[in-house]
Amino acid sequence: MNAEILAVGSELLLGQISNTNAKFISSQLSELGINVYYHTVVGDNAQRLEEAISIAESRADLIIFSGGLGPTKDDLTKETIARHLGVTLEFDDIALTYIEQFFAKRGRPMTDNNRKQALILAGSEVLANHHGMAPGMILTKDERTYILLPGPPKELEPMFQFEAKPKLSAMLNTGGVILSHVMRFYGIGEAELEVRVQAILDSQTNPTVAPLASDGEVTLRVTAKAETEQEAQQLIAAKVAEIQALVGDYQYGIDDDSLASKTVEMLLDNQLTISAAESLTAGLFQSELAEIPGVGDALVGGVVTYTEEAKIKQLGISKKLLTTHGIVSSECAAAMASAVREKFDTNIGIGLTGAAGPTAHDHQPVGTVWIGIAIGDEKPITYLLHLSGMRNTNRLRAAKFTCHYLMQLLEERGFKKR
Amino acid sequence: MNAEILAVGSELLLGQISNTNAKFISSQLSELGINVYYHTVVGDNAQRLEEAISIAESRADLIIFSGGLGPTKDDLTKETIARHLGVTLEFDDIALTYIEQFFAKRGRPMTDNNRKQALILAGSEVLANHHGMAPGMILTKDERTYILLPGPPKELEPMFQFEAKPKLSAMLNTGGVILSHVMRFYGIGEAELEVRVQAILDSQTNPTVAPLASDGEVTLRVTAKAETEQEAQQLIAAKVAEIQALVGDYQYGIDDDSLASKTVEMLLDNQLTISAAESLTAGLFQSELAEIPGVGDALVGGVVTYTEEAKIKQLGISKKLLTTHGIVSSECAAAMASAVREKFDTNIGIGLTGAAGPTAHDHQPVGTVWIGIAIGDEKPITYLLHLSGMRNTNRLRAAKFTCHYLMQLLEERGFKKR
Structure with a gap:
């Protein structure tokens, strides 16, 4: 089965939004093989849409439409497909009742425009919309399948996943499976990682291995096709082992893991508490950890000491240390880490200071960051970063590197890591 | 001039990345009219790419390609276009020298693959790549213009903006301009805003008015076409005034403003200092402010008090208050705001406490958030939110609402707002 994804909407052509629906649907279809x-x-132009449909029909046997199912005059996907295929539109009772109830509850009059949303292609099967008013639909005609989905991602994504995907899966008679496994790396650049696994990238057939970099992280997606799920899993496991032999030191997680989620997991698993004193990141490190539910058993809290005065007054860092070594210094990061650990009475204390940009800070060039990590009563360990991004990229990288180094340190000290 | 954007890359069809390049190029082209x-x-398939080129040629006189200019076997955009148009590929000396120097500096051998990146279509003009190795190019043949750009956004965006756009602008002889102006709103839902400006949306011709919602914010993009820039500005100004008469209370900014940037601007303009005590947001409010360069003159710092113990120990909030009123309460938010303001000796203190999710916190349902704002010695004002998102959406909305309410309060007190 070969698919084409046809998104309808002038806002996409004006560059107001990205076609994230195509990304979502594509990754879902890839899972189905x-x-x-x-x-x-x-x-939103009927003539050009109809031409696009004709082209899609000449090269695909599954056409998935997104957008143009709403109540306004601009929404003309259904109408155009109906005319093109020579089928009529008819009201779907369930969808109509749902829309009527929606307006009745709010005491607002329901216009004909809203009623229009309950129209479906005759002979199609309805895909229920649990997050909006316009139902989706699936229709097979002349051995070609048409799926119509609403444009808003919060409606489209659950509708595809829970309504359309099972139907597609049932239609397929592939007898095979495609599985993907994502390996996540930090602390190594994309170019460097590719050089190290070059032989694997060059010789890939099945599984395929695809590198991708974003936000300073690098991932390798290992995708295997096989007759059975077990066979696909085995192919993936063998390739993963090959890759880990080369760059395993930099792998921090898999699939949907994040540096923050792995850090929180490790803290919780080892019953460790943490606090942080942040300058350039101004709370971003703690906020990243707090994205993970359950973090309250590890993250006690911390301080943001954005100004020199705050560092002195809130953390008791000596004016002399700041004058002698500077605010952006190993000594300052170490002192911040120790002070916050004592103040919040935690196992681990983090200190973050640096020049995020756009201008130098304390005579240090943009991108200079010191991370201090205090574990128990040990002398704090410090790390120097030279980052090359813009202000907020540098701030995010500083927070991510803190997770990366903290996990390394804890592992070296024998704390367990999943 | 009608354009088609043709992105080349299997990673897009596999759903690994979104086609953000198309969004970027589209918005740039829209500015050019x-x-x-x-x-x-x-x-990455030569046959299907060539078919796509033929289709694009049948409906566009400007075709902009992104991707497929790199060194690997998969990169075949240039080669396919060359064959399709019957032009040869030749080495560009400047690009070749640049690539050779890149490898010489790093002491790494340069393979033929890398050399391939310096090949350009005969007769094309080179678009310099200041952020990578593969040059772009622009070629006009048979009254049709082809622009080839590299795939990585950090290479494509500056190349389009500074190399391709001026050339396109010079080629155009439109005698007209298109200008856009974005109005930014907060504290009002998309549906509610649309209802209030319905008459304007229904009757729009020139300027057009397009609503868009994301991350809890709503924008209206007002776009005017006119003979001169001045005329377009006048059309926009008149429409903006019409809209402001209806929903001006909710407008916080324009174009690239953010709630954080407007908040920081207002604090700096009025020489006000701020500190924050954060629970559910865990530093996110302070980190959002710290995204804005120059914030150091306003943001002194603050505390993250994630646990009950931290609230008591770090802020001196009484155990009795927490037991009587709860951690997620107006009283707690007010006490946090007052305590942090005194501790950091700032004009304004912020307190944030709530149940982010996924589970209830302190018997309060997910989405319940209390914001406390203490200005000078005034009794703190508190605000209650009932948010309906997931954990991290709720955390971000809480930070954004804090900016929104703070600006409202300051404006009410006569502080100047740009």
């Missing part, structure tokens, strides 16, 4: 050969975006 | 009628994405 359905090849996607084209994405097309067309505006 | 060039209509974009289609986006197409095709994989």
Whole structure:
């Protein structure tokens, strides 16, 4: 089965939003083993949409539409497909009742425009919309399947995943599976990682191995096709072992892991508490940890000491240390880490100070960051970063490197890591 | 001039990344008044790419390619276009020298693959790449213009903006301009805002008015076409005034403003200092403010008090208050705001406490948030939110609402707002 994804919406062509729906649907279809050969975006224009449909029909047997199912005049996906295929539109009773109730509850009059959303292609099967008013639909005609989905991602994503995907899966008679496994790396650049696994990248067939970099992290996606799930798992496991032999030191997680989620997991597993004193990151490190539910058993809290005065007054760092060594210094990061650990009575204390940009700070060039990590009564360990990004990229990288180094340190000290 | 954007890369069709390049190029072309009628994405496959080129040629006179200019075997955009147009590929001396120097500096051998990146279409003009090795190019043949850009956004965006756009602008002889102006709103839902400006949305011609919602914010993009820039500015100003008469109370900024940037601007303009005590947001409010350069003159710092113990020990909040009123309460938010303001000796103190999710906190349902704002010696004002998002959406909304309410309060007290 070869698919094309056809997004309808002038806001995409005006560059107001990205076509994230195509990304989402593509990754879902890839899990089903359905090849996607084209994405097309067309505006709210019936003639151009119909031409795009004809082209899609010439090269795909599954066409998935997103957008244009709403109540306004601009929404013309259904109407255009109906005319193109020569099928009529008819009201779906369930969808109509749902829309009527929606307006009745709010005491607002329901216009004909809203009623229009309950129209479906005759002969199609409805895909329920649990997050909006416009139902989706799936129709097979002349051995070609058409799926219509609403544009807003919060409606489209659950509708595809829970309504359309099971139907597609049932239609497929592939007898095979495609599985993907994502390996996540930190502390190594994309170029350097690719050089180290070059032989694997060059010789890949099945599994395939695809590198991708974003936000300073690098991932390798290992994808295997096989007759059975077990066989695919075995192919992946063998390739993962090969890769780990080369760059395993930099791998911090898999699939949906994040540096923060792995750090919190390690803290909770080892019953360790943490606090942080942040200058350039100004709370971002703690906020990243707090993205993870359950963090309250590890993160006690911390301080943001953005000014020199705050560092002195809130953490008791001596004016002399700041004058002698500077605010952006190993000594300052270490003192911040120790002070916050004592103040919050935690196992671990973190100190973060640096020049985020856009201008130098305390005579240190933009991108200079010192991270201090105090574990128990040990002398704090400090790390120097030279980052090359813009202000907020540097702040985020500083927070991520803190997770990376903290996990390394804890592992070296024998704390368990999943 | 009608354009089509043709992105080349199997990673797009596999759903590994979004086609953000198409969004970027589209918004740039819209500024030039060039209509974009289609986006197409095709994989790293010469035959399908050539078919896509033929289709694009049948409906566009400007075709902009992204991706497929790199060193690997998968990169075949240039080669395919060369064959399709019947032009040869030749080495560009400047690009070749740049690549050779890159490898010489690093003492690494340069392979033929890397050399390949310096090949350009005969007769094309080179678009310099200041952030990578592969040059872009622009070629006009048979009254149709082809622009080839590299895939990585950090290479493509500056190349388009500073190399390709001026050339396109010079080629255009439109005698007209298109200008856009974005109005930014907070504290009002998209549906509610649309209802209030319904008459304007229904009757729009020139300027057009397009609503868009994301991350709890709503924007209206007002776009005018006119003979001169001045005329377009006048059209926009008149429409903006009409809109402001209806929903001006909720507008916080324009264009690239953010709630944080407007808040920091207002604090700096009025020489006000701020500190914050954060629980559910765990530093996110302070970190959002710290995204803005120059914030150091306003943000002194603050505390993250994630646990009950930290609230008592670090802020001196009484155990009795927490037992009587609860951790997620107006009283607690007010006490946090007052305590942090005194501790950091600032004009303004912020207190944030709530149940971010995924489970209830202190018997309060997920999404319950109390914001406390203490200005000078005034009794703190508190605000209650009932948010309906997931954990981290709720945390971000709480930080954004804090900016929104703080600006309102300061304006009410006569502090100047730009």
